[in-house]
Amino acid sequence: MDELVLKLRLLGFTENESKIFIALLKGRIMTAADVSKSSKVHRTDVYSILKTFVEKGYCNEIETNSILRYEIIDPEVILGKLQLNLEREREKKAKAYNDTFKMLKPLYNAKSEARTNSNIELIRGYNKQREIKFYDLLKKAKKEILFMIRLELFISDEVDEMAAKFVKNGGVIKSIYEVHGGLKIKRGDKWSKAGPADLIKIFGKFESYGEKLRITSDKIPNYTIIDREVVFMNVADKSVPRYNEADIIIRNKNFAESHAAVFNTIWERAVTLREYTAKNK
Numbered sequence: 001m002d003e004l005v006l007k008l009r010l011l012g013f014t015e016n017e018s019k020i021f022i023a024l025l026k027g028r029i030m031t032a033a034d035v036s037k038s039s040k041v042h043r044t045d046v047y048s049i050l051k052t053f054v055e056k057g058y059c060n061e062i063e064t065n066s067i068l069r070y071e072i073i074d075p076e077v078i079l080g081k082l083q084l085n086l087e088r089e090r091e092k093k094a095k096a097y098n099d100t101f102k103m104l105k106p107l108y109n110a111k112s113e114a115r116t117n118s119n120i121e122l123i124r125g126y127n128k129q130r131e132i133k134f135y136d137l138l139k140k141a142k143k144e145i146l147f148m149i150r151l152e153l154f155i156s157d158e159v160d161e162m163a164a165k166f167v168k169n170g171g172v173i174k175s176i177y178e179v180h181g182g183l184k185i186k187r188g189d190k191w192s193k194a195g196p197a198d199l200i201k202i203f204g205k206f207e208s209y210g211e212k213l214r215i216t217s218d219k220i221p222n223y224t225i226i227d228r229e230v231v232f233m234n235v236a237d238k239s240v241p242r243y244n245e246a247d248i249i250i251r252n253k254n255f256a257e258s259h260a261a262v263f264n265t266i267w268e269r270a271v272t273l274r275e276y277t278a279k280n281k
Helices: 002-010 015-027 032-039 043-056 075-116 128-140 157-168 196-208 253-269 273-279
Strands: 059-063 068-072 120-124 144-150 172-178 184-187 190-193 212-216 222-226 230-235 246-251
Touching: 002 015, 015 032, 015 043, 015 068, 032 043, 032 068, 043 059, 043 068, 128 157, 128 222, 128 230, 128 246, 144 253, 157 172, 157 196, 172 253, 196 212, 196 273, 212 253, 212 273, 222 253, 230 253
Parallel strands: 144 172, 172 212
Antiparallel strands: 059 068, 120 246, 144 222, 184 190, 222 230, 230 246
C-alpha cells in the first residue's frame, strides 16, 4: 500500500489524495464516511478531495435520497485524462518559454548590436561563439575574401560550402596557406601526419571551386580580410591554454587596406599549387 501511495505521489497526487484514490478503487461505490474509514483520512479532508476528484472526472457522484455516494471510474480512463493533462501542461510551458524568450531576445540583440557597432571586438576563449562570429562575417562578404591561414588540424566543410557558393556568385577568394611539419589530417577515426600528397589533394579541392591560392613555408598570422573593410584575426599562442586564446574583429577600412597590402606582399613570395606539386613529386 505504501508503495502505491508513493507512486501516485510521484504522479502529482498528495498523500491524502493517494490514500483516497486507492480506497475508492477497492470499494468502488462508497460514502464519504466509508472512504474516510478505509483511507484513514479525516472526513473533513475527504469531502474536499472527493469534490476535486469529481471535478477532474476521476469519480462519479451519485445522489440518493439520503446520502451522496462516490464511484471510481475505470483506471484506464483516468490514465488517459492524466496523460492529456500532462500534454496540455507541457504545451502550456513550452508556449510560456517561447513567449518569454521572444521578449528576452531583443535585450540580447541590443547588446550584441552595440558590440557590433564598435570598431574593435574581442572574443575570448576557445568556444563555439568564435566559429559563429567567423561564419557570420563570411556570410556578409560581398566581393572579396582574403585568407591567411596556418593549417593545423582540419578544414571545415561548412566554410568550403560557403566559399564555393561565394565564388559561384561572383566573389573572389584568395588564400595563402602556411604548410609545416605539424599539420595533421583525419583518416577514418584517427588523426595522422599530413604529407605533401595529402596537401596537394586538399588544395586541389579548393581550387576546383574557384579559390585562388598560394602556399608558403614562412610563418604567417591567421587572419581574414573581408571586402577590405573588416579584419578577423586569431591570436594563437601555443604556450597559452586554448581557453585563453582570443580573436579580434576590427572594422576599419584603413586598417583592412593596410593588411591587404601585407597580404599581397606575401602572396607574391608564395608558390602556386602547380609549383608546389612539381617540387614535391
